[in-house]
Amino acid sequence: VQIRAPKYQAAGFTLAGLPLVLSGFNGKLAWSTSAVMGDNQDLFLEKIRREGNRLFYQVDGKWQPAMARNETFFIKGQRPIRETLYDTRHGALLNPTQNASLALALQTPALKGDKSLDAFFDLSRKANVEGAFETSREIGAPALNLVFADASNIGWQVTGHFPNRREGQGLLPSPGWEGRYDWDGYADPMLHPYDQDPPQGWLGNANQRSVPRGYGMQLSNTWYYPERAERLAQMAANGKHDSRSLMTMQNDQTTLYAAKLKSMFQAPGMAQPLKQAIDALPQDQRAKAREAYDRLMAFDGRLSATSADAALYQLFLQESAKLTFLDELGPET
Numbered sequence: 001v002q003i004r005a006p007k008y009q010a011a012g013f014t015l016a017g018l019p020l021v022l023s024g025f026n027g028k029l030a031w032s033t034s035a036v037m038g039d040n041q042d043l044f045l046e047k048i049r050r051e052g053n054r055l056f057y058q059v060d061g062k063w064q065p066a067m068a069r070n071e072t073f074f075i076k077g078q079r080p081i082r083e084t085l086y087d088t089r090h091g092a093l094l095n096p097t098q099n100a101s102l103a104l105a106l107q108t109p110a111l112k113g114d115k116s117l118d119a120f121f122d123l124s125r126k127a128n129v130e131g132a133f134e135t136s137r138e139i140g141a142p143a144l145n146l147v148f149a150d151a152s153n154i155g156w157q158v159t160g161h162f163p164n165r166r167e168g169q170g171l172l173p174s175p176g177w178e179g180r181y182d183w184d185g186y187a188d189p190m191l192h193p194y195d196q197d198p199p200q201g202w203l204g205n206a207n208q209r210s211v212p213r214g215y216g217m218q219l220s221n222t223w224y225y226p227e228r229a230e231r232l233a234q235m236a237a238n239g240k241h242d243s244r245s246l247m248t249m250q251n252d253q254t255t256l257y258a259a260k261l262k263s264m265f266q267a268p269g270m271a272q273p274l275k276q277a278i279d280a281l282p283q284d285q286r287a288k289a290r291e292a293y294d295r296l297m298a299f300d301g302r303l304s305a306t307s308a309d310a311a312l313y314q315l316f317l318q319e320s321a322k323l324t325f326l327d328e329l330g331p332e333t
Contacts, residue, residue, distance in 0.1 A: 010124045020121045028127040031148040034205045037220040038143030038160050039169070042183075044090040044105045044176035055096060057088050057103075058177040066093065090176050105176060107183065109140070109161035116141040129153040129196065137189050143219075145205040156203045158192040158210070162217055171221060187217040202236040205229065227256045258301035258313060265297065292316070 001021065002011040012024015023032040047058040048066070056063040066086040073081045086093045090105040097103075119138035126132050132148040136157040139146070143160030163183040168174055174181035193211050195203060207224035234256070235249045264270060278289045296316060299309045322332075 008125065018117070020117065021124050022120060024124065026124055026126075029123075029129070029132060029148060029150050031123060031132060031146060033142075033144040033146050035207055036143040036145055036158055036160060036210070037207055037222045037224065038162060039218055039220050039222070040109055040143055040160060040162055042090075042107045042163070042165075042170040042181075043173040044088070044107060044181070045173045046088050046090070046093065046103050046105050046176040047101060048093075048096060048103050049101065050098070055086050055093075059089065060177070060179060066096075088176065090182075104173060107163075109163070109186065111141055111161075114141050123148075129155045133157060133194070133196075137192075145207075145210065147203050147205065153197055154203050155194070155196045156205070157194045158219070160192075162187045162192075162219060165218070169218060169221060191217045193219070200233075200237065204232050204236060206232055225257070227260075230256050253303040255301045255303055258299050262297055265293075 001014050003009060003021065010021040010024050010026045012021040014021050024030070049056050049063065055066045055068065057066050058064075066088055068084055068086055071083050071085055073083065075081065086096050088105045091107040092105065094104045094106055116139045119135050122138075123132060123135045126135055128150045129148055130153075132146075133155055136146050136148075136159055139159035140161050143162070144158070146157045146159055148155050148157075163170075164185050164187060166182055166184050167180045193215075206229040208226045208229035209220075209223040211219060231252060231254055232249060235245075235252065241249070265274060274293075278286060278293065281289055292312060295309050295312055299313050303310045303314075
């Protein structure tokens with residue numbers, strides 16, 4: 001969208017219904033976002049029981065009533081459905097069935113009084129990186145990598161609310177009847193990662209790990225694979241850029257994992273067993289396996305839609321993943 005008014009102008013990306021630009025340019029400041037993949041939601045198992053029409057859940061050995069509220073769902077072509085929904089101290093119960101003794105509660109950051117939309121609008125009016133840093137710390141609802149630039153400076157700021165867990169990392173549903181896995185507030189925004197004008201001369205993010213292990217707060221355990229970000233870094237470090245080279249960078253479809261795969265194949269512990277496995281195949285399969293191996297070793301990593309070698313590479317990754325997890329997950333049904 002492009003918005004122009006006597007005292008305001010901005011162009012960029014938005015979502016239907018929002019009167020502001022989420023990523024864009026206002027003539028002086030440019031800003032953009034990508035997902036942090038933030039670990040800011042937890043599931044809690046709750047012990048529950050019913051007494052008449054009331055639902056109770058256990059907290060530190062005692063039963064207390066769940067908060068109930070009635071909601072009406074309007075469905076096209078059907079009669080409205082009226083449901084009673086329940087909340088525990090950890091959030092809404094997702095599956096409180098009639099005779100169940102356990103239910104799942106979903107805890108998400110409390111956003112009462114959140115000013116994220118106001119902050120995004122204020123961001124779109126800032127004229128420099130300094131102002132962008134100041135405003136971005138008010139963005140609490142979405143967990144984002146926010147990058148911005150003016151004519152002289154660039155910056156990166158992580159936004160959002162990230163819980164301080166008393167124990168655990170929230171990777172599995174935690175027992176809600178114990179308090180030791182509860183949240184203890186949120187990480188101080190001053191701990192949120194940020195950077196400005198780094199020596200390499202550029203900043204970027206492709207949902208990859210952005211902080212080292214052991215960082216002072218838990219951002220994520222679900223980072224994306226690093227190769228996309230590594231490829232962007234490789235291209236960004238290749239001299240100065242103009243609009244054409246930046247467009248090429250955004251649309252690049254080269255994977256650096258192909259080179260990592262070749263190195264793995266050539267490692268001392270794999271090269272010989274791989275050769276032995278191919279030689280042990282029946283004669284009619286041996287030639288095909290050698291051809292596939294040679295093509296994988298020659299693949300340049302360009303994921304072109306018309307490349308047969310790229311299709312072979314993707315098929316290899318798919319079959320490798322399937323066989324890797326076959327003993328844990330069992331065959332497809």
